Amino acid sequence: MPQWTPKDERQYEHVKESQLDRGKSEDDAQEIAARTVNKQRREEGRTPNKTTQGTGNPNTSLEDRTVDELRNRASQLNIRGRSKMKKEQLVEAIRNAN
Template sequence: MPAGSSNKRERQYEHIKEGAEERGASEERAKEIAARTVNKERARSGEAKTTSRTSTRDPKSASQRGGERSHSGAQGPTRDQLYEEAKKKNIEGRSTMNKQQLRKALGR
């Protein structure tokens, strides 16, 4: 946590960190998740000295978004992730499909 952060933010950081560890994240990853989440919330509420554009202009907070943007990087979800989604939706022929075909079958 940044120096001078409030007791509320310290509690929030610990709560998020413990939750991430309970979900199986390593201690380092849990710390990173907690720090990023708390820093974004600090930026949104005007507590941070510097902020990014997405921190202040995003209509949803990180907690409200709940991983909505996960795996939406440059290439999106992996083939295995798409395959698992296709499996849940019982799409036939999924085992022989490549990433692009899985995307199409899933309507992405």
């Protein structure tokens, strides 16, 4: 588990409660809150890994995900040539693979 600051913990609880208020399940709310906090930490440079290892929120459209997230998803789908693809090409290849 990452070393979260008290501010990170407060943000986690706030996001989790917000998601629960919106009708998300406890597990979904926890996952969304943790992803939000970890993304913030990454963007602020407080983690050794500057890029995501995830595939992005599955409820987010492919166009709204980062290229790194799309490449990670393409990797899961074993799409060849993904490292040289542009974002639009990745989106199309992922859609065709599903």
